[in-house]
Amino acid sequence: xxxxxxxxxxxxxxxxxxxxxxxxxxxNSDGRVCHRTMLNLGFLEGLSPEQMNVIQKILTxxxxxxxxxxxxxxxxxxxxxxxxxxxxxxxxxxxxRIDAAPAKTKAPKAGKDWHTIDVNSIxxxxxxxxxxxxxxxxxxxxxxxxxxLSSQGWExxxxxxxxxxxxxxxxxxxxxxxTSSWIKENSEVCELTGYDIKKITKDKLxxxxxxxxxxxxxxxxxxxxxxxxxxxIEDKIILYDLTNTYFEGRMLSSSLAKFGRSKEKRSxxxxxxxxxxxxxxxxxxxxxxxxxNISDPATLGAxxxxxxxxxxxxxxxAIVVIDAGIASDGNLKLIKEKxxxxxxxxxxxxxxxxxxxxxxxxxxxxxxxxxxxLCQVRKQGHSDYFLxxxxxSKELKERxxxxxxxxxxxxxxxxxxxxxxxxxxxxxxxxxHERIGRLKQKFPSIGRYYDIEVEVAPKPEKKDKGKxxxxxxxxxxxxxxxxxxxxxxxxxxxxxxxxxxxxxxxxSIEDKEKVLWDGYNAIRxxxxxxxxxxxxxxxxxxxxxxxxxxxxxxxxxxxxxxxVNTIRHQLKKQxxxxxxxxxxxxxxxxxxxxxxxxxxxxxxIQIRRCxxxxxxxxxxxxxxxxKPEPYKKKKYVVHKPDLKNAYSADTEIIRSD
Numbered sequence: 001x002x003x004x005x006x007x008x009x010x011x012x013x014x015x016x017x018x019x020x021x022x023x024x025x026x027x028n029s030d031g032r033v034c035h036r037t038m039l040n041l042g043f044l045e046g047l048s049p050e051q052m053n054v055i056q057k058i059l060t061x062x063x064x065x066x067x068x069x070x071x072x073x074x075x076x077x078x079x080x081x082x083x084x085x086x087x088x089x090x091x092x093x094x095x096x097r098i099d100a101a102p103a104k105t106k107a108p109k110a111g112k113d114w115h116t117i118d119v120n121s122i123x124x125x126x127x128x129x130x131x132x133x134x135x136x137x138x139x140x141x142x143x144x145x146x147x148x149l150s151s152q153g154w155e156x157x158x159x160x161x162x163x164x165x166x167x168x169x170x171x172x173x174x175x176x177x178x179t180s181s182w183i184k185e186n187s188e189v190c191e192l193t194g195y196d197i198k199k200i201t202k203d204k205l206x207x208x209x210x211x212x213x214x215x216x217x218x219x220x221x222x223x224x225x226x227x228x229x230x231x232x233i234e235d236k237i238i239l240y241d242l243t244n245t246y247f248e249g250r251m252l253s254s255s256l257a258k259f260g261r262s263k264e265k266r267s268x269x270x271x272x273x274x275x276x277x278x279x280x281x282x283x284x285x286x287x288x289x290x291x292x293n294i295s296d297p298a299t300l301g302a303x304x305x306x307x308x309x310x311x312x313x314x315x316x317x318a319i320v321v322i323d324a325g326i327a328s329d330g331n332l333k334l335i336k337e338k339x340x341x342x343x344x345x346x347x348x349x350x351x352x353x354x355x356x357x358x359x360x361x362x363x364x365x366x367x368x369x370x371x372x373x374l375c376q377v378r379k380q381g382h383s384d385y386f387l388x389x390x391x392x393s394k395e396l397k398e399r400x401x402x403x404x405x406x407x408x409x410x411x412x413x414x415x416x417x418x419x420x421x422x423x424x425x426x427x428x429x430x431x432x433h434e435r436i437g438r439l440k441q442k443f444p445s446i447g448r449y450y451d452i453e454v455e456v457a458p459k460p461e462k463k464d465k466g467k468x469x470x471x472x473x474x475x476x477x478x479x480x481x482x483x484x485x486x487x488x489x490x491x492x493x494x495x496x497x498x499x500x501x502x503x504x505x506x507x508s509i510e511d512k513e514k515v516l517w518d519g520y521n522a523i524r525x526x527x528x529x530x531x532x533x534x535x536x537x538x539x540x541x542x543x544x545x546x547x548x549x550x551x552x553x554x555x556x557x558x559x560x561x562x563x564v565n566t567i568r569h570q571l572k573k574q575x576x577x578x579x580x581x582x583x584x585x586x587x588x589x590x591x592x593x594x595x596x597x598x599x600x601x602x603x604x605i606q607i608r609r610c611x612x613x614x615x616x617x618x619x620x621x622x623x624x625x626x627k628p629e630p631y632k633k634k635k636y637v638v639h640k641p642d643l644k645n646a647y648s649a650d651t652e653i654i655r656s657d
Contacts (some may be wrong), residue, residue: 001053001060017043022059022088025599036602039088039261040096049192051081058085063098094598111637115390115605121598128170130188130610131617132583132588135190136167138626139563142230149194150223154214158193161208167193168205168342169560171584172539176202177210180354188592192630194409209552216555220286223562227283231569237519238318239526243533245540247550256547258293264540272496272542274533274554275299280522283527283571286556289551297328304338319343319509321523327506342619343520344388346504353377353386353504364517368393377504379488387505387516394503402496405446410488412439413452413453427482429456449494455485532556534563536580567624574623585614608634 001024010017017639022039044052058081092098124260140163149159153220167189180202183189190197212219227233246260246269251257259269271292277285284345290299300322319341322331327344335342355377362374369391377386415626418437426432432454440447459480490496505520534540564580571583578586594608610629613621623626650651 001063002056003041004035004037008043012043014099020044022056023400036120037090039095041088048083051078055084055088056077056079058380058598059088059092065453066192079525080461082516086398104298105640111531115597116600117597117605118599119597121596123596124593125596126592126594126608128188128592129186129588129590130590130592131613132171133167133187133189133192134590134610134630135567135587135620135624135626137163137189137630138565138624139566141164143223143562143566144226145562147221147557148219148558149215152164152218152219158194158208158211160193161204162212164189164195164200164557165205165208166563168416169537169556170563171559173536173560175543177207179205181275188630191592193524199408206549206552209556212559215550219559220284223286224283227281227566230566231281233279233281235285235318237280237321237522238275238277238285239321239394239523239594240275241323241523241526241530242273242290242326243275244292244528245534245542246271248541248543249545251545254545254547254550256289256291256550257293260293265614267552269541271555274539275301276304276529277303277524278526278529280525281569283569284529284562291553293315295326300326300331301334302332304340319519321520323523328467332506332508341509342510343505343516345520348508349499350377350379350386350388350504352627353379355386355388364630366391372517385507385510385516387507389503389505389517390430393501398500399497402446402500405443408497409443409446409450411437412442413486413488418481420486427485428459429454429481444567446496449487449496451483451491453487454482454483456486458482529561529565532580533561536564537561570624571620576620576623583620586621590616603637604637605637 001022004021004023005018006018006021008019009015010019020041020043021037022041023035024033024038025033028034047055062085095115127615141514143168146163150156154162162327164183165179168183168187169277170188171189172182180200182526183200184197190200230233244260244264245347246262246266247254247257248263248269251270254270256272257266258275260271262269262271265437273290273292273294275288275290277287279285286303288303290302304320320335320343322342322344324347326346327342332342332344364372364374366372370391372392373390375388375390377388379386413436416426416432416439420427420432426435436452436454459482505516507516508514537557539554542550544551546555567583568580571578590613591611592608593611595607596604596606599605609632613628616626
């Protein structure tokens with residue numbers, strides 16, 4: 001620090017005098033030497049240049065070594081100098097022009113970074129979501145996705161973009177256009193993965209999705225073996241099932257999109273079929289994409305040969321668990337020929353079966369603690385093992401559904417019968433039969449239990465004045481007959497609820513009843529997988545118009561599912577069974593924020609850091625054994641920019657009237 005002097009008019013003496021300021025010099029961010037005024041001292045009288053030189057040196061030494069037990073380089077022998085030094089130093093501290101430690105306190109510990117800031121200057125900006133993204137990135141590293149892509153010869157920037165897109169699909173499933181906006185405006189994912197956020201575009205996201213689809217099989221095999229090693233899984237049981245999703249659009253040029261039986265009841269839209277092989281822990285072993293019109297039983301032959309390389313490397317072959325829709329006689333035979341065992345629900349009604357006298361009924365309970373009875377039975381002409389399942393809760397549910405369907409079926413029949421007596425109602429025989437057929441198609445489980453009697457008569461001839469057609473109507477001519485009466489009733493000796501709550505498991509292995517029951521119950525895991533893919537990861541519907549982008553879209557959803565299941569599998573072991581969207585919502589309470597403030601040296605302090613996780617988020621991190629924060633703190637000190645065309649002078653004269 002030093003004294004700077006300028007000539008001014010002194011109103012006390014009504015004469016011009018020298019006005020003193022205590023000034024400090026510093027270099028700004030551009031390396032330019034700048035000055036800041038520490039104290040305005042006024043018109044000093046009675047001080048010699050030597051005394052002023054000692055005062056400025058002692059003040060500089062005290063400011064540089066404040067709070068430290070260092071001896072002063074200058075011994076103050078002059079009482080006038082001592083008086084001015086104490087006065088000016090007290091003003092520097094009181095006016096917060098220097099950071100001075102309080103009297104009789106210890107010196108700051110090493111590593112502390114003290115600043116005196118203006119509280120009114122504190123601002124928070126660039127607040128972004130970081131919790132879910134950071135959790136997913138650590139799951140990616142746990143699965144080794146990043147190292148696998150690098151081993152495939154991918155460049156570092158391509159790996160970063162791929163991880164960014166996979167995390168985006170898991171946390172914010174949307175179109176590439178919306179995803180790019182989310183990354184730029186809401187998420188911290190680019191700062192975590194290292195990809196330049198300025199380069200994010202929807203076209204680059206499209207491109208990296210197709211590049212990921214190019215290594216689909218290799219990636220699936222890597223992840224399958226990796227999860228087996230991480231969670232000590234042997235793949236003794238694997239599950240196979242299919243689902244379909246529909247397209248929005250006509251898809252005229254697509255060879256993949258076909259009309260078929262939609263599980264979402266979207267018969268108006270073309271479909272694509274996704275086939276999955278997973279283990280009871282929910283991890284994918286193999287996936288494939290088929291045309292939308294392929295039947296469920298026809299897909300197994302294309303996949304059964306890939307089961308060995310997608311499961312563990314042990315010599316034991318897995319038991320294949322399939323649902324009734326795939327369990328055709330041909331598929332069961334195919335599974336046996338390939339050397340695998342199977343468990344499935346019987347496709348046909350079990351009528352002629354025999355309960356074995358030496359096998360007692362085994363009682364088990366489901367997840368809701370509802371009672372279920374298991375009993376071994378035999379069917380003539382079959383060597384397979386059959387298990388009869390009776391569930392009281394399932395019986396109540398199916399009875400209620402049958403009652404509802406029966407009521408709606410009868411209401412439909414009454415509407416058809418009512419139109420026979422209405423003027424202008426539908427009476428023509430072929431039209432009435434068509435309406436009955438559509439009603440039976442709508443309620444197939446109920447319509448087969450009813451006998452329907454239709455009475456017809458010739459259509460009355462229209463009376464034309466002075467004209468005769470000469471045509472005669474035949475009673476068997478449906479187009480020229482009308483329905484005069486319609487009756488319906490439940491078939492004799494038929495009980496609609498006879499099979500409610502009862503179904504049969506079929507297996508090529510004979511084992512304890514509860515083992516087979518637990519094995520088949522694992523099929524619910526694949527149903528949960530489909531729910532996550534379609535609902536949480538937004539695979540339904542598909543808006544892409546080209547087959548290659550459609551397959552890349554589905555593959556990206558499957559890669560995101562690996563993250564979801566890896567995280568949920570570990571959480572479920574500790575009793576956290578929340579849905580994925582709820583987990584993401586919880587994790588997104590952790591934010592990244594930039595805080596700025598101005599210190600007493602006119603510097604802008606800028607700090608980027610993550611908020612501390614709340615109790616729920618911290619528990620999730622602890623269970624997963626993940627780090628709670630991607631970074632502790634990023635600090636920047638920025639000097640205030642100088643005004644353009646700034647003017648400075650060593651001496652300025654200010655006159656006041």
